[in-house]
Amino acid sequence: MNCKNLSSSCKSSRTTVFLAVLFSALITLLASVSAIAEKGETTSISANTQWINQLGSTLTITSIDSTGLLTGSYVNRAAGYPCKDTDYPVTGWVDGIAIVFNTLWINSTESCHSITAWTGFYYNNEISTLWQLVADGTTSTSQISTGSDTFTQNTNAAVVPELKNKAD
Numbered sequence: 001m002n003c004k005n006l007s008s009s010c011k012s013s014r015t016t017v018f019l020a021v022l023f024s025a026l027i028t029l030l031a032s033v034s035a036i037a038e039k040g041e042t043t044s045i046s047a048n049t050q051w052i053n054q055l056g057s058t059l060t061i062t063s064i065d066s067t068g069l070l071t072g073s074y075v076n077r078a079a080g081y082p083c084k085d086t087d088y089p090v091t092g093w094v095d096g097i098a099i100v101f102n103t104l105w106i107n108s109t110e111s112c113h114s115i116t117a118w119t120g121f122y123y124n125n126e127i128s129t130l131w132q133l134v135a136d137g138t139t140s141t142s143q144i145s146t147g148s149d150t151f152t153q154n155t156n157a158a159v160v161p162e163l164k165n166k167a168d
Helices: 008-037 159-167
Strands: 049-053 058-064 069-075 087-095 098-106 111-123 126-135 145-153
Touching: 058 087, 069 098
Parallel strands: none
Antiparallel strands: 049 058, 049 145, 058 069, 069 087, 087 098, 098 111, 111 126, 126 145
């Protein structure tokens, strides 16, 4: 299907792909939270924290409101992917130890015409996630990239006060 003209069937296909990604992420989240809940983990994810994954990419959580709405930023440092070394806005939700967040890979310097969603949970001082990346123009679920990330909290003394000052 040629989506250059943005026909209504193309828009519908993109919406279907996005909804499939979101539904898959929610199913994964529910299974993960159910397994963790059985272990009695009660610690939750906090605002004004920074998390680094195994590839050096950084999730910064600047706020979590009373409803669980999360805001922050993400800096990609993964090899082989564009849109690197610059902040991209993040939105998502936190419910106890459960977390879901996403970024639209557009900022003031570049656009990668894609969206990534991470779904996971906090346990043993890590955020474990599964992610899915969908690009504009995707026409099949087989074109959705998938993977996993494990984030550990950056407790560097210089980072934490800086995050708290941004929140004030």
